Amino acid sequence: MKTYKYPSPKEWTEITERPHLDTARLNKTVNDILTDIKSRGDEAVKEYEEKFDNAKLQHLAVSQEEIDEAVRSTPKELYDAIMLAHGNISRFHASQHIETKKIDTTPGVTCWQKIVPIEKVGLYVPGGTAPLFSTVLMLATPAKIAGCKDIILCSPPGADGKINPAILTAARIAGVSKIYKAGGVQAIGAMAYGTESIPKVYKIFGPGNQYVMAAKQLVSLHDVSIDMPAGPSEVCVIADDSSNAAFVAADLLSQAEHGIDSQVLLITTSEHLAKDVISQIDIQLKALPRHGIAAQALGNSKIVILKSKDEAISLSNLYAPEHLIIATDDYDELAEKVVNAGSVFLGKYACESAGDYASGTNHTLPTHGYATAYSGVNLDSFNRKITFQHLTPEGIRNIGHAVEVMAENEQLSAHKNAMTLRMSEIKH
Numbered sequence: 189m190k191t192y193k194y195p196s197p198k199e200w201t202e203i204t205e206r207p208h209l210d211t212a213r214l215n216k217t218v219n220d221i222l223t224d225i226k227s228r229g230d231e232a233v234k235e236y237e238e239k240f241d242n243a244k245l246q247h248l249a250v251s252q253e254e255i256d257e258a259v260r261s262t263p264k265e266l267y268d269a270i271m272l273a274h275g276n277i278s279r280f281h282a283s284q285h286i287e288t289k290k291i292d293t294t295p296g297v298t299c300w301q302k303i304v305p306i307e308k309v310g311l312y313v314p315g316g317t318a319p320l321f322s323t324v325l326m327l328a329t330p331a332k333i334a335g336c337k338d339i340i341l342c343s344p345p346g347a348d349g350k351i352n353p354a355i356l357t358a359a360r361i362a363g364v365s366k367i368y369k370a371g372g373v374q375a376i377g378a379m380a381y382g383t384e385s386i387p388k389v390y391k392i393f394g395p396g397n398q399y400v401m402a403a404k405q406l407v408s409l410h411d412v413s414i415d416m417p418a419g420p421s422e423v424c425v426i427a428d429d430s431s432n433a434a435f436v437a438a439d440l441l442s443q444a445e446h447g448i449d450s451q452v453l454l455i456t457t458s459e460h461l462a463k464d465v466i467s468q469i470d471i472q473l474k475a476l477p478r479h480g481i482a483a484q485a486l487g488n489s490k491i492v493i494l495k496s497k498d499e500a501i502s503l504s505n506l507y508a509p510e511h512l513i514i515a516t517d518d519y520d521e522l523a524e525k526v527v528n529a530g531s532v533f534l535g536k537y538a539c540e541s542a543g544d545y546a547s548g549t550n551h552t553l554p555t556h557g558y559a560t561a562y563s564g565v566n567l568d569s570f571n572r573k574i575t576f577q578h579l580t581p582e583g584i585r586n587i588g589h590a591v592e593v594m595a596e597n598e599q600l601s602a603h604k605n606a607m608t609l610r611m612s613e614i615k616h
């Protein structure tokens with residue numbers, strides 16, 4: 189990990205940069221696959237599955253028998269853990285329901301919103317280097333609570349042509365309607381355009397690697413809506429002398445192990461703590477089965493020593509991390525100052541793993557600095573709010589003239605006329 193001590197303003201910018209593939213080349217690769225999926229449908233999806241996942245597929249749809257078998261084969265301990273997580277995720281997302289109300293903006297003009305679930309949603313569950321069945325719960329649970337009718341899911345199969353059983357089990361528990369064996373760009377293209385087997389959806393949700401994130405961004409230009417750019421995982425930890433170095437190291441490694449392009453950032457006011465964290469990382473890294481991946485991600489990662497907590501929060505807000513852990517005793521005070529972050533974890537017991545799996549918050553979150561403008565997935569992500577209005581003659585009397593004047597000044601006479609006709613009618 190590169191260490192910055194009291195960085196210059198130029199170095200602050202450098203610290204906030206994420207590792208990424210060459211954008212032009214990435215977009216070209218992704219665009220070529222998308223174009224192929226659009227024109228050749230299932231046949232192209234199957235070819236890319238063979239190319240990228242070494243899976244020779246007869247059918248893309250997962251059968252009910254395959255799901256039954258997956259549920260049967262899921263060990264009880266794992267099944268119970270998924271159920272516990274599902275319960276907490278359900279409670280947290282159900283609590284996000286909001287009541288809308290009708291209001292008279294002025295007498296005779298009544299306006300309201302109706303919350304309507306998106307009918308057809310497509311969920312992407314990563315499976316390239318780890319079968320992220322927790323992501324099924326994070327996406328399908330709020331989709332179901334919102335009332336989405338068709339909830340389809342795509343995830344890459346293994347070389348044996350099967351999707352990991354825990355993904356299928358979580359999908360059954362969370363109420364997914366249909367599951368397809370497709371990963372990466374080909375899955376995003378299939379859900380965006382529709383193929384013979386995979387239906388076109390109105391909105392695509394879910395995280396993934398840089399190819400998946402680029403594919404979502406490209407299809408969202410013209411064809412389909414997306415939740416947000418949610419790419420390689422990241423965490424920023426703010427720590428000081430009150431923090432537990434072993435905990436901090438474990439939290440940094442927990443995100444470094446996601447992928448070689450993950451990034452972790454330690455911001456601290458304590459050089460002593462920084463040294464202890466480095467030693468702890470050395471010890472803990474060796475014991476990780478994915479130490480090769482985590483070690484590469486640490487190569488993209490940074491430790492920053494700053495003079496004050498205010499500076500630490502400013503840097504974190506500039507970085508806009510997907511996850512922020514405030515591992516100091518004065519976390520409450522610092523939390524008040526957070527303005528850019530996907531999800532925040534407070535105090536030494538709030539490890540990110542809690543939110544990744546089971547506390548109830550959503551783990552599908554904006555990366556690459558997009559937390560400056562996007563929220564993570566939540567109940568509202570699966571809804572639209574349709575506005576309604578009703579006007580009485582009194583309402584026409586109250587706003588009619590203003591509408592006429594504004595329309596006239598925008599030089600839109602037909603707009604003005606639509607109001608003028610009503611104004612004349614109510615005079616008679």
Ligand SMILES: NC(=O)c1ccc[n+]([C@@H]2O[C@H](COP(=O)([O-])OP(=O)(O)OC[C@H]3O[C@@H](n4cnc5c(N)ncnc54)[C@H](O)[C@@H]3O)[C@@H](O)[C@H]2O)c1
Binds near residue numbers: 316317421
């Ligand atoms: N931001 C979030 O909310 C969040 C949540 C969970 C996971 N993640 C991230 O999701 C990612 C999962 O990545 P993954 O790779 O394990 O699984 P993945 O399912 O995202 O990607 C696997 C697919 O990538 C495609 N692919 C791989 N190399 C390619 C290439 N050279 N050209 C075209 N396509 C290619 C293949 O089709 C493959 O099926 C990780 O980066 C992880 O950090 C993010």
Ligand SMILES: N[C@H](CO)Cc1c[nH]c[nH+]1
Binds near residue numbers: 323510551553
């Ligand atoms: N940390 C990931 C989001 O960046 C979510 C996840 C799933 N499983 C483990 N972690």
Ligand SMILES: [Zn+2]
Binds near residue numbers: 421442443446544
């Ligand atoms: Zn994680």
